[in-house]
Amino acid sequence: MSFFMRNKTAKGPNKRKVDEQQKGHGTKFTNKKKKFNELDNESIASSDEEYAEQNKRDDELSNSSEDDHETAQEKKLRLCKKRLEEMQEYENDKAEFNEGAIAKRLREEYLEDKGKLRKTVADNYTGYDSFIYLKCKDHKQSITSICISSDGKYLFSGSKDGSIVKWSLDNNIKIKSIPGKGKLPDGIKTVVCLAVSTNGKFLVAGDIGTKLIKVFNAETMEFIKNLQGHRGYVTGLVFRKDTSTLYSAADDRCVKVWNLDDMAYVESLFGHNMSITSIDALARERAITSGGFDNSIRVWKIVEESQLIFNDTGNFIEAVKLINEEYFLSAGDGNLCLWGSMKKKPLCTVLNAHGNDDKNGESRWITSIATLINTDLVASGSNNGTVKVWKCSNSFRSLNLLFEVNIIGFINSMVFTPDGMNLIVGVGKEPRLARWTTMREANNRIVIIPFVKKIA
Structure with missing residues (x-):
């Protein structure tokens, strides 16, 4: 009802008044409408101009490298x-990636996880280039x-004078050092072994003088804590890959397990009859050691609380290194041996x-x-002072010499860079664990041997 009433009012006596009001304001409404129309026209014109300009630019770009007289066809x-x-090109790349890269990567990840990865890279090496020498005043003895850090950026070196130096391998300069001879309250008297954790958080050093394991912050080189427990001097240190678990070996014939997240001792492992000379480990919860004059190599299965014993026929075993979880290398009194974890005898022995x-x-x-891990x-x-580079051939059943490098001095420690492009050597006038002889013409320094590879 009200709807119709409002319509009647618009047509009634007041209609004239309304018309007059509309007539009085007509100019204003007309001007507003005109203004809005002008704005709309300007906006449309602007859009048309921008569109035309964009098309022009696109045409210029598409035709910039073509002849001006190119027809549409x-x-x-x-x-x-x-x-x-x-x-x-896209389909070719896609096919190559799908058929090769993914399958290869998945296979390598699977084999690495199982500790069975074996990359064939040795045939690519043809020799070496000019040496790079790292020498500083901190290392006064052998x-x-x-x-080396897991990312290959930093190198740590230790000396018989107790000094430790951190180097940058990007520009081969010293970053920081810890003075030797116990000049600092928490300093070291004699370093014979070093290890750095995979995450680059911890650096540990074995001190002959105190029979302690010194723990440092690998980034700042600041002292953190002493790990005490060995009754003999510590001869070998290694971190389990991607963990803060530390394995230590010592002259007291035992292996100790430590948790550095808690800075705590875990357990001791016994079995060697003589002083342990070296220790190594990878990702599995196990460690491998060489027993010096007891002529044995032992693989410690920590979870199973058991050990595998491999007996060498030589007189002394100086060092042992894992290649992967299945194969390892040992050396001592002139013989170089290649082993498999499933056999008690060496798969290959190079005499003298x-x-x-x-x-x-x-x-x-x-x-x-x-060893270059997994290769x-x-x-x-x-x-x-002779360094020899070998290839594990015939399914890891033989060792073939690739080339040799001559350096004056005792080759006390060696490590490959993770990319396999360099071999870094720690050289001294005296052997690592003794002073039964001295090579006076040698220099106490670090030598970086850059490798030369075949051009692909």
């Missing part, structure tokens, strides 16, 4: 060919141990691997070894 044909080429001494005719001592490339160093 020729242009269409050229663009079709270009599109087909792009599609073909270099005994070196270790570094020849005989010119003075006494005896086999030259192999003082250190190194067929290994190296050995002797007491006369």
Whole structure:
């Protein structure tokens, strides 16, 4: 009802008044409408101009490399060919990736997780380039141990004078050092072994003088804590990969397990009859050690609380290194041995691997070894400064010499850079664990040996 009433009012006596009001304001309404129309027209015109300008730019870009007289048909044909080429390249890359890269990567990840990965890389190495020398005043005595961060950016070196130096491998300069001879309250008297955790958080050093394991912050080189428990001097240290679990070996014939997140002792492992000379570990919860004069290598299965014993036929085992979880390398009184975890005897033995001494005719001592993890490339160093690079051939049943490098001094420690492009060597005038002889003409320094590889 009200709806109709309002309509009647608009048509009644007041209609004239309303018309007059509308007539009085007509100019105002007309001006507003005109203004809105002008704005709309300007907006439309602006949009048209921008659109035309954009088309012009697109045409210029598409035709910039083409002839000015190209016909529409020729242009269409050229663009079709270009599109087909792009599609073909995409499909080729996709096929190659799907068929090769993914399968290869998944297979490598699976084998690495199982500890069975074996990359064939040794055939790519043809020799070496000019040496790079790292030397500083902090190391006044023989270099005994070196270790490298998992990313390959930093190198740590230790000396018989107790000094420890952190190096940058990006520019081969010293970053920071810890003075030796116990000059600091928490300093070290004699370093014979070093290890750095995979995450780059901890650096540990074995001190002969105090029988302690010194723990440092690997980034700042600040002292954190002493780990005490060994009754003999510590001869070997290694972190389990991707963990803060530390394994230590010592002259007291036992292996100790530590948790560095809690800075706590976990357990001790016994079995060797003589002083342990070296220790190594990878990702599995196990460690491998060499027993020096007891001529044994032991694989410690920590979870199973058992051990595997491998007996060598030599007189002394100086060092042992894992290649992967299935194979490992050992060396000592002149012999270089390649082992498999499933056999008690070496798969391959190279007798007098570094020849005989010119003075006494005896086999030259192999003082250190190194392995490029999960590959067929290994190296050995002797007491006369010779470094030999080997290939594990015939399914890890033989060792073939690739080339040798001559350096003056005792090769006390060696490590490959993670990319396999360099071998870093710690050289000294004296052997790592003794002072029964001195090579006066040698220099206490670190030598970086850059490798030369075949051009792909």
